[in-house]
Amino acid sequence: MLAQAVATGRPLIPVFVLDAQAEVLGAAAKWRLGLALAHFSQVLARLGQRLILRRGDPLAILQDLVAETGAAGVMWQRMYDPQAVARDTAVKAALKAKGLVAESFPGALLIEPWEVATGQGGFYKVYSPFWRAVSARGFAAPVPSVTSMCTPDVWPASDNLADWQLGAAMRRGAAVCLPHQRVGEAKALARLDEFIEESVERYRAARDFPGQIGATSGLSENLAWGEIGPRTIWAAGQRALHEGAAGAEHFCKELVWREFAYHLMHHSPQILTQSWRDGWEGFAWRGDNPDAEAWRRGMTGEPFVDAAMREMYVTGRMHNRARMVVASYLTKHLLTDWRVGQAWFAECLTDWDEAANAMGWQWVAGSGPDAAPYFRVFNPAGQAEKFDSDAAYRRRWLAEISPKPGPDALSYFAAVPERWQLRPRAAYPAPIVTLAEGRARALAAYAARDGAE
Numbered sequence: 001m002l003a004q005a006v007a008t009g010r011p012l013i014p015v016f017v018l019d020a021q022a023e024v025l026g027a028a029a030k031w032r033l034g035l036a037l038a039h040f041s042q043v044l045a046r047l048g049q050r051l052i053l054r055r056g057d058p059l060a061i062l063q064d065l066v067a068e069t070g071a072a073g074v075m076w077q078r079m080y081d082p083q084a085v086a087r088d089t090a091v092k093a094a095l096k097a098k099g100l101v102a103e104s105f106p107g108a109l110l111i112e113p114w115e116v117a118t119g120q121g122g123f124y125k126v127y128s129p130f131w132r133a134v135s136a137r138g139f140a141a142p143v144p145s146v147t148s149m150c151t152p153d154v155w156p157a158s159d160n161l162a163d164w165q166l167g168a169a170m171r172r173g174a175a176v177c178l179p180h181q182r183v184g185e186a187k188a189l190a191r192l193d194e195f196i197e198e199s200v201e202r203y204r205a206a207r208d209f210p211g212q213i214g215a216t217s218g219l220s221e222n223l224a225w226g227e228i229g230p231r232t233i234w235a236a237g238q239r240a241l242h243e244g245a246a247g248a249e250h251f252c253k254e255l256v257w258r259e260f261a262y263h264l265m266h267h268s269p270q271i272l273t274q275s276w277r278d279g280w281e282g283f284a285w286r287g288d289n290p291d292a293e294a295w296r297r298g299m300t301g302e303p304f305v306d307a308a309m310r311e312m313y314v315t316g317r318m319h320n321r322a323r324m325v326v327a328s329y330l331t332k333h334l335l336t337d338w339r340v341g342q343a344w345f346a347e348c349l350t351d352w353d354e355a356a357n358a359m360g361w362q363w364v365a366g367s368g369p370d371a372a373p374y375f376r377v378f379n380p381a382g383q384a385e386k387f388d389s390d391a392a393y394r395r396r397w398l399a400e401i402s403p404k405p406g407p408d409a410l411s412y413f414a415a416v417p418e419r420w421q422l423r424p425r426a427a428y429p430a431p432i433v434t435l436a437e438g439r440a441r442a443l444a445a446y447a448a449r450d451g452a453e
């Protein structure tokens, strides 16, 4: 989008509007947005530009800015969630009605969600044919980064980022989480290079093992904030593939799971809030409950689950294998509604992505498209044995089980609220439910559901 705006040859005024939708981001995402904005402002400053910050109703703000500056129009990169689509459609219509240029551009996805359809003209509900269809088409090449822009003679006023207090809800967690963030385009590109150089070769074999640091790209954090585009990642993956890197195709396939999530969200936006498959809305999941609170606090007594929950609290990210295991444990062993987990991930993830998060939760819960069979109950102990056989991941995150806990395990206790009263030297809790009991309860609930159908 920026490249197209630069190509107009007109002076540009980069603007970010903190609207009602951004105001209600989860604590970690809102804080990470603040880091992204601070960094982007610095990058623009190096180009002699500024980032104008305004808070409130986007249409009113844009109209004010047009009146203040005499701008000919507004250009922006498209977003795809239903709230943003409704907002942007209204903004576009209102600006156009005033004779202004109002244009939105692709960039956040490899392919626009409406550009691919099944043979029958519908949307894809299963990943494999989606992959075959989109990978056969290929994708547009990435656009080079912008290095210069025309500036206006007079800059409009901007809010001060610090006044927005975007990190307010993070409290103690911010200082602990900060070293785990890689903010900005330059770091995202370095991350991609590093991954392609050092890890893509072993990606397929290593990506499932959470103790293997660096085995996956970590790029979800940067994708979430537009610090790198998927086309750049795809192009690097394809280059590696053509150079014979064993894991490159699998890496590209994972990137296309993100596309699939957006395709699903576009065509069935209810995936964000309702069980996607028929017959699941009335399922006997519990709402929020004390067991779910133990899950949130990484205190279930199930080591692989607790390690993962603490990893997320400290770093803002969680390994994909661990996301599947904790989601299965919450929705199955603890028989708790997937939306309880979805909301906690939205609160804690710095790579929070509404589409991928909803798809991931519903996939695991069994209520989503192309979901894991609902009766498949991941056994967290079995998963730990298989994917963390040397316990490196569990020891990294659980101070209570290590004679000499490392800095990551200890940092969890510095991050969590004081009122949780967690101490690294306390005894590790007994399981809140035995795996056999939890599994039996889940299977009984499924049997009752099947009987009712």
Ligand code: FAD
Pocket (backbone or CB within 6 Å): 207, 216, 217, 218, 219, 220, 221, 223, 224, 251, 254, 255, 256, 257, 258, 259, 261, 318, 319, 320, 321, 323, 324, 327, 345, 349, 351, 352, 353, 354, 356, 357, 358, 360, 361, 364
């Ligand atoms: P890599 O393995 O390096 O993969 C490269 C890229 O492919 C990722 O950055 C991501 O954009 C995409 N990708 C990989 N796996 C998936 C997947 N299963 N679904 C969609 N895209 C994928 N991902 C998010 O980005 N944000 C979320 O909020 C999110 N919530 C999830 C919740 C649950 C319950 C589950 C099971 C998965 C969730 N995922 C989410 C998907 C996945 O766990 C992360 O994308 C992945 O762990 C990111 O790590 P990475 O960048 O190192 O991935």
